[in-house]
Amino acid sequence: MPKNRKLLFRCAAVLLGFAVLPLLEMTCRIGGWGADQPTNDAFAEFAAIRPLFRMDDSGQHYRVAEDRRSFFAEDSFAVQKPSNEYRIFVFGGSTVQGRPYSVPTAFGTFLEIGLKHAAPSKRCEVINCGGVSYASYRLLPIMQECLNYQPDLYIVCTGHNEFLECITYAEVISAAPIVSETYRQLHGWNSFRLLQNAMGGAAASDARSSRRSGDSVLAEEVDALLDHQGGLEAYSRAALHADQVVESFGHNLQRAIDMSGNAGVPLLFMCPPSNLQNCPPFKSEFSAQTDDDTRRQIAIDLRTAGQLQTTDRQAAIALLKQITAVDDRFAFSWYQLGQACMLDGRIDDAVAAFQRARDEDICPLRMTSGLHDMMVSVAEDNAVPLLDIHQLLQQTDRRNVVGDSVLIDHIHPSFTSNQKIAFSMIDRLQSLNVIAVKPNGWQSSAQAAFDGHLHSLDDLYFLHGQRTLKSLEAWAQGRGDGPPLSRFDKDSTGTAK
Secondary structure (H helix, E strand, O other): OOOHHHHHHHHHHHHHHHHHHHHHHHHHHOOOOOOOOOOHHHOEEEEOOOOOEEEEOOOOEEOOOOOHHEEEEEOOEEOOOOOOEEEEEEEOHHHHHHOOOHHHHOOOHHHHHHHHHHHOOHHHHEEEEEEEEOOOHHHHHHHHHHHHOOOOOOEEEEOOOOOOOOOHHHHHOOOOOHHHHHHHHHHOOHHHHHHHOHHHHHHHHHHHHHHHHHHOOEEOOOHHHEEEOOHHHHHOOHHHHHHHHHHHHHHHHHHHHHHHHHOOOEEEEOOOOOOOOOOOOOOOOOOOOOOOHHHHHHHHHHHHHHHHHOOHHHHHHHHHHHHHHHHOOOOHHHHHHHHHHHOOOHHHHHHHHHHHHOOOOOOOOOOOHHHHHHHHHHHHHHHOOOEEHHHHHHHHHOOOOOOOOOOOOOOOHHHHHHHHHHHHHHHHHHHHOOOOOOOHHHHHHHHHHHHHHHHHOOOHHHHHHHHHHHHHHHHHHOOOOOOOOOOOOOOOOOOOO
């Protein structure tokens, strides 16, 4: 029948078309075309990935690439690893780098100095991979790269920077799962990779263009909201996508564990510290359910409570508790309650209030309780050792509250605190049987070496650190000097969309 023959012909044509794809794939595999490269498709959300380290002209050392030094400090290590060297890579943000100073006074440097005295039989080298404003998702490609450099231990200290790109990053992690799954399936075909490689230049250009136009691709380097004029205004409770960011943080930590585990590299997590006592919230926002009259009354009551703290602390605390009950999302009310409890000697109540103030901060520049708990949970589930720096420094403060006595600003440890962190890290590595440490006597010689190291640094180093600290304080208060934040439109409520 003519009609049946016509239908049969069409079906045969479709099948023949599909048959071309397996034939093309078979040809590519036989010819070795489009062979898989050692990349990680989990990093596909970046417009491009550049290496952190490059070999210098002598061919003897890897150094931090010049085009990465806006975010990373200078550090280097030998291309040919000595036979007796124990090579440690430390990953994280500015806390790892040693801000507001730099690598010479970072806890990683004190760790290296301390290990020379604690474990003199082994040559230990600590490589600083701390990137300013780098969040967990930006550390993953660097960790992948450093597997090429014969690491013996990975240390990851992260959690403060997860919300610096919260709006852009939310777009990336909100992409429909079917998109990423389809990409993973196609990436398994040599023919697809061949086509992808052939279009590589155009694809990279398109990725950068899409980033500028607002699509779900992250820029090559950090594009923090606070780097822009008007960045602080872009923060709102809705813009944070807090639950999504915390969940993604857990996935990133798991990817780090899987990556290091598959390569046989031991891993240590570290929770960074937060200034609770002497750091008010950077931005507070009333609950959406709180009407204008109530907001005005809260402002009046807060001023009244401030006055009562000098005359009647009990009344001040009672009023502040009443304020937080009316609107429990306004961060500054919790901070004021914490201060009142501190003055009254109620330390546990003060810490709880300070933590709530940090967690309700609309501009979260400190690791929130949700992020902290996620790190603890992921570490426990995977039997990964964890060192809680916040808890460590809390124990060294005379009132057990982390504040200016141990931190320089809202997150960065003082020189003395970085030394204490190094001592604690050595104790932890010893307890894990990662490094054999001398039984006793090494602490005093290590402390003397710390003191000598500090005295060896010139005055310009400390002057530059003080200037950086002032710039950092202005940045945290929303006074970034970058270009206006024109990428984010705002609706009538001031919420970035």
